[in-house]
Amino acid sequence: MGGLSASGRSVRLVGGGLAALVVLSLPVALAMPKYRAQAIQQFHYDTGNPLWALDRRVMACTFCHVGAGGGAPWNPFGEAIRAGFRADAAAGRQGKFPNVLYAVLQAGGDADGDGYPDALEVFAHTLPGDAGSRPDTPLAGLQTEFAVAGGMEQYAPPAAKGAGAGR
Ligand SMILES: [Ca+2]
Numbered sequence: 001m002g003g004l005s006a007s008g009r010s011v012r013l014v015g016g017g018l019a020a021l022v023v024l025s026l027p028v029a030l031a032m033p034k035y036r037a038q039a040i041q042q043f044h045y046d047t048g049n050p051l052w053a054l055d056r057r058v059m060a061c062t063f064c065h066v067g068a069g070g071g072a073p074w075n076p077f078g079e080a081i082r083a084g085f086r087a088d089a090a091a092g093r094q095g096k097f098p099n100v101l102y103a104v105l106q107a108g109g110d111a112d113g114d115g116y117p118d119a120l121e122v123f124a125h126t127l128p129g130d131a132g133s134r135p136d137t138p139l140a141g142l143q144t145e146f147a148v149a150g151g152m153e154q155y156a157p158p159a160a161k162g163a164g165a166g167r
Helices: 002-030 034-042 076-090 097-106 118-124 139-149 151-155
Strands: none
Touching: 034 097, 076 097, 097 118, 097 151, 118 139, 118 151, 139 151
């Protein structure tokens, strides 16, 4: 009998532990890393997807990081952003992520060297820091689609958009 009640208690403890885990992990699941949430909105990856903030596949960690779980090290596109932050700081600016991100795209680089500039990979929803991930569309056609969609301006930082126009 003693054994039964002991195992019953341990089952309850495990159950309580699981419930606590679920409660504790909820805010983690809901809170997407800040930079990723900003990039998703700046790139309009949230368009037509009201649940984007709950779905990590909307923008994989490997967009900027080497590992699927994020953290160091960064891939070439992530390193370009890090270099952008350093250049921003060296110029005495505030290092706001959306501005740095936009500056990296405007620079026209091809971080992973696959022949498609970073901005076009953002547009095509491929990974700008992974040469194994490339747009299907030939470069010239993609450049035309990009221009028709609004070109680089469509990725301007939210606060800068329309600044000076009608304010
Ligand atoms: Ca590329």
